[in-house]
Amino acid sequence: MKKNLLFIMNKLVCGGAEKALISVLETIDYTNYNVDLFLFQHQGIFMNKIPREVNLLPEPENYRYFDMSFKESISQLIGKGKLTTAYCRGALGYLSKTKENGAIIEQDFWKYLSSTLRPIKKEYDAAIGFQEKNPIYFCVDKVQAKLKIGWIHTDYNKLGLNLEQERTYFHQLDYVVTVSEELRHILQNLFPEQQQKFKCIYNIVSPKMIEKMAKEKIEFEKDRDKTIKLISVGRLAKEKGLDIALEAIVHLTKKGYDLKWHLIGEGNVRPFIEKRIKEEHLEGKVILLGQKQNPYPYIKQADIYLQTSRYEGKSISIDEAKILAKPIVITNFETAADHIQHGEDGLISEMNAFSVADELERLINSQELREKLSSNLMKKNFGTEGEINRLYQLTHF
16 A cells, blocks of 8 residues: 655755655655655746656645735735734834844744645645655644654854753654764754664655757857856855855955856845945956856856855755766865865865855866866765655665
């Protein structure tokens, strides 16, 4: 008899966790599993990547009001007589003004948001909150399942969360999955009384699929032979350290290097980047490409992959750049050694613009080093399709 699985996620925007979920859904054996997917919002560029075998549950009726402007949402809710939801929307506005840490706001707000969300009536063999905070809270509070799993994609040391609230929810989960051994150790140190619950399942990546998609023809501007193309993929967010990368680009261009830095992604620091581009006269040198469903042709045509994150869990984008054998420069965030062996398959810089610029300069000036890193990457097998078996083992009770 097939087992019934439920996955819970915020929405399917262009992020690492969202990409990881799609990879899981594309890999599951649907002859043995019925799969439902619950999204708080039916939004994001990966919506059309949901496999046809997956049953997408209806969007929660009231959640959209929390993504509107305060004035518009309150006006609509009062007009429709939804006073409880209006009160909760007001609470979000208050928390947003009185607290700075977005993660804490999301934690504190859950008790208000939860009161506006209906439980799912169907009972599942296993339910999986596929991202930290709201998806896990929903899994615990609003779902009936024989087995409940939380899935963590980031470094809990860096989020500034209220760990006592997390401890309460983790206690109600059967397993907490992380995407790297380093992240598993971090969680075990933070929650030692629950350390047996923490399991590692690496993100599923398929080299064959990525190499096939990388062959897609794109309109990518033609540059002079000596122009070095850098590329970065990810959210335009503070934690991605794009300010560090941008200052490194400023430093290198002032030294006379002919380079272009392409960024794929969107996020709330885009205005800052656009402002700095104008201030430093980097128009045509720093190019914001926006979100791309298929970033692989852009990575393939680049000379160097750059990622200056302040912290990461297990970056899918770095793994994808490795599959495409790109020379890589990353910063020394806490899990950097999980991603790159310095000098063998990439370079790890210190967490500052001058060190990033120094490592980029090494690559730009040494075709031999670039070829060595690429050659080493070509010899490795980065396929992790077999990781799905670890999920089967957890749900095979």
